Amino acid sequence: MFEQLVDGIFWNIALIVFFVGVTWRLITVLVLRSKRIDYSVARNSGVSGAIMANIRGFYPRKEVSGRIRLQVIAGYMFHLGFFVVLFFAAPHVKFIAQNITGFTYMTIPYWGFIVASEIAFAGLILLWLHRLLNPVTRLISKRSDHIATILVFVVMLTGCMALGEASSELRVLHRFSVELLMVYFPFSALMHAFMFIPSRAFTGVLLGRRGVNV
C-alpha cells in the first residue's frame, strides 16, 4: 500500500512540486522583477562580469581562505561527493533512465560510489557541526537551514541503508525521504542550488561594469 503510494502518486506529486516550484521561483527572479536597467555608463562589459563572477565564485579568495578552510574543504567534500552519487551511481542512473530521461549514461564503479558517499557524509556532518558550533553561523542560521540539512542527511542515510538491496522496504524508505526533500526544496535555502547563478550574475554585472577584477 505505502509502497504503491511512494512509487506512484507521491512520486508524481514530488516531481511536480519540485519542477514547478523551482521554475516558478527562478521566473520570479529572472523575468517578473528584473525590469531595472542600469543608467550609469559601463566601463567594461557586464555580461563578461556575470560569467566571470560565476566562475570566480568556485574558489575562495586567498585573502580569506585561511579563515574559512573548514567551510571550503567540507563544502567541496559534500557537494562533489553528493553529485557523484546522485548522478553517477549505478542504481540512480538506472532509476533516472526509467523514470525521467529514458536513457542511461556512464556510471561509476561500485567502489567509486562508496568512496564518494563517504566523502559526502563526512562533508555534510562537518558542515552541520560548523553551523552549530561557530558563533557566527549559529546566530545567522534559520530553522529552514537545519531542516534542509537533516533532510539531506536522512536521504543519504536511507540510501546507504538500502545499499544491500536486501528488501524493498528500505528502498521505499529511501524514495520516500527523497520525495520529502523534493517537496521541501523550492521553499527553502536549498534553492541556492539554482539561485547562486543569478545571484553571482547580478553581482558580477555590477562589478564587471565598474571594471573591478572579479
Place this chain on the structure above:
Amino acid sequence: MSTPLERGVDMLKSQVDARVESYFSSCTHCGVCAEACLFYTETDDPRYTPIYKTEPLRKVWQQNFTLWGKLSTSLGLSKPMTENDLSDWETLVYDGCSMCSRCTMVCPVGIDIAYLIRKVKEGMAAAGFVPEGLQGASERALKFGSPMGLTSKGLLSAVGQQKKEHDIDIPVDVVGAEYLVMLSSNEVVLYTEFLTAISKIFSAAGITWTVSSKYFEATNTGVQMGDSVIAAQLLERLLEVATELKIKTVVSPECGHAYTTFRWDGPNILGRELPFNVVHIMELLDQLRKDGKLKTTGSFDERLTYHDPCNISRRGGVLEQPRNLLNQVAPNFVEMNDKKEMNWCCGGGGGVSSNERAEPLRLQVFNVKKRQLDELDVTTMVTACSNCRTMLEEGLEENEMDIEVVSITELIADHLA
C-alpha cells in the same frame, strides 16, 4: 499618520527587487562573509556578520514575498515585525558597517551584501532610526549645500586665500570649461593643499577647468544615510550647476563615496543617464600622464604604501591608475598584503565618520589597518579619499604610529616637471 514601524516596513517592502529576491533565496548562512568584515574580525562579535545586518529586510522579504512566509503570516504563525526589529539594527547598520562591500567579494553564492545593507538603511531612514550625527549632517547639506555647514561664501574665501598664498589660478563658475571639479568640504576646510595641487597640475597640463560656487559639495549624505530622496535632491543640484556651466566632464575629487555616487549610483538614483561624463581625479591624472601632458620629475624616496579607498577601488574600479601614478614618482612604493579589490576599509565609510557615537568601535576596527601597516614598516601612506585620510590619521594617532598620510594628487603636484 503612520507609525515609524509602518513607514519602515513599507519602505523595506518597496526595496524588494529581483536582486533581493535572488540574494535572499541563495544565502546558505555559511558565515563566510563574516570573515571578510573588519567589524567582525576585530571584535569577534557575531552580530557584526554582514548578512545578519540585513535581517530587517530579510524578515520583510520572508514574510511578504515567500510562499511559506505569506502562509504563516496569514495563519498568524510568524512573529510580526516590531519596532525593535528596526531599532535594534540601527547601531549594526550605521555604526557597525562602513559599506566597504568587502563581504560582497567573498560570498560563495555571490550575494552583494553591501547592496542589501544599503536597502536596509533606506528602511531605517524612513522609520527615523538614523544616528544623530548623520541626521544633522544631512540637514546641513540640504540647507547650506555641505554637510559641514560650509556655504558658498566659505568656499569663495578659501579659494581667495589659496590664490593669494600660492599665487595660483582657481577658476570659479567658468561657463564652458572642460572639467567641473567638485570638492568635499574636507578639502576646502582641512586639506586645502588639494585645491592648490590640482590648480598646479591642470595649468601645467593646459586644460580648462572650474569649480562652482553655487554647488561644490561632492559628498552626498543622502547616500550615507540611505535616503534616496535626499540623495536625489542633492544630485539634482549638481545637474543644475553642470548644465548651467555647460560642463562635459565632472571630476570627482579625492572622495570615495562621491565618486561611486556620481559615477555609478547617481544615474540609478535619478533614474536617468547623466548629461556629462564623470571621472575620478586619479583617472584624469593617469589619462593626462598617458597623453604626455603630465610630466613629473624627481622622486619621493620614503618607503610608502597606498591605501585603496573602498568606494574607489572595490566599488569604483579605479585600481591601476593610482599605482601607475605612484610608480612614476615613488621608487619605494610597497603594497599592503590585502590590496585593490580586497583592501581593508579605514573604518569610516558609509557615514560612520560623521557618526560620533561610533567612534570607539571605529577605532577598535582600525586594528586591522594597524596590523597591515606594522607588517610593512612604512613612513608614509598615500590615499585618494579625504575621508579615508581623516580616518587614517585619527587611527594612527590613537595607536601612536608615526606614519604620515598624504594625498596622491598632492604628491604628484609636488613632483611636477
Place this chain on the structure above:
Amino acid sequence: MTGIKDKKSARMRKAVYCCVLSLLFVLAAPLIPYVIDAHAEDVTSSKANKPVALQHPGINLWNDVRQRNEVTQGSSQVKGVDSGILINKTGEDWRRFRMEMLMPYGAYFMAAIVTAIVLFFLLRGKLRLPGGRSGELVCRFTLNQRTAHWFAVGIFWLLGITGLILLYGRFVLIPLLGADGFSITASACKEMHNLIGPLFLLAVLALLVLYIKDNFFNRDDITWITKGGGMFGGHVSAARFNAGEKTWFWLVMIFGFLLCITGLILDFSVFGQGREIMALSHVIHGISALILITVSFGHIYLGTIGVEGTLEGMTTGYVDANWAKSHHDLWYEEMSATAEEQQGIKQSVASSSTKPASSPAGD
C-alpha cells in the same frame, strides 16, 4: 524346493547384513578418531591397555579436511582466498567466542558500569561549581577542536548503535519486529556500519592531531590519581587535562585505531586476507568497541550531568573561570598569565559580553 529356497533367502539376508554393516563401518570410520581422541588420555594414562592402532585409510584425508593437525591448503580450480579450504575450523571457535564470551560478558560489563554510574550519581549528585558562576569566560576548546570532537561523537554513535544492533539486536528486535523486520534492520545496519566505518579513521586522526598536545602524562597525574581525582572530596590540581581525561584520550587512541584497522580488514576483504585474519579482526573489533562504548558512558556522564559547567566548554568553547579554577587550576593560571601578557585579557580570557550569542528563534 522349499529347502533350497530357504537357503537362498538366508544367503541373501546374510549378504544384505554384510552390505549394511560395511556401509555403516565406512560411515562410522571417520568417527573413530573422535572416540580415540576422547579416550586418548585414558588410553595413554592406563598403561595396561595398549593403544589400538586402528587406522582407516581415509583418515588422513579427513583430518586434513577438518584441519585437525595443522592448517593445510588444498588446491582448487576456484581461484580465491581460502578457496583451497573445505571446512574452516577456526570459524567454529570464532562463533563460540562471539556467542558465549563476547555477547554475555560484554553485556555484563556494560550493565556493571552503568549501574556504577547511576549509584555514584545517586550518592554524590551533580558536582556543583564552587562559588557559582563568575561570569568571566575562559576559552577551552577552539572551533576546530570542538568540530573534531563532535564529528567523532557522531560517527562513533552511528557506528556504535548499528554495531550494537548487529551484536545484540536479535534479542530485542526479533520479539519486537519479527524475524523479517529484524532481517531488514540488520541489513540496513550492516550497510550503514560498513559505509560510515572508514570515516571513524578520519575522526580518530583528527582527535589525535588536535588533542595530543596537552595529553601526555606527567608527575602531577600521579598525585591526581592517588587522590582519586577529587571524586571523593578534596581538591586536586590539574593542568588542561587531568589524568582521567588523558586516560580516556589514550584509550580512544589505542582502541580507536584498533577498531579502524580491524574494521578496514573486515570491511574491505579484497586484499587477500583469509578467514582466520577476519575472525581474529572481528574478535579484536568487538572487544575494543565494547570497551570504548562502556568507558564512553563514564565520559558522557562526567561531561554532562556529572559536573556542572563542563558541557559548555565543548559546545560554546568557553567555560566559566570558576570551573577552570576548581577543575584545572594549573591550566587556568597559565591562561591568565598569557592573557595578562597580551594585556587586556582579550584573546584567551574573554569577558561575558563576547560570549557567543545564543541562537535566535529563526524561521
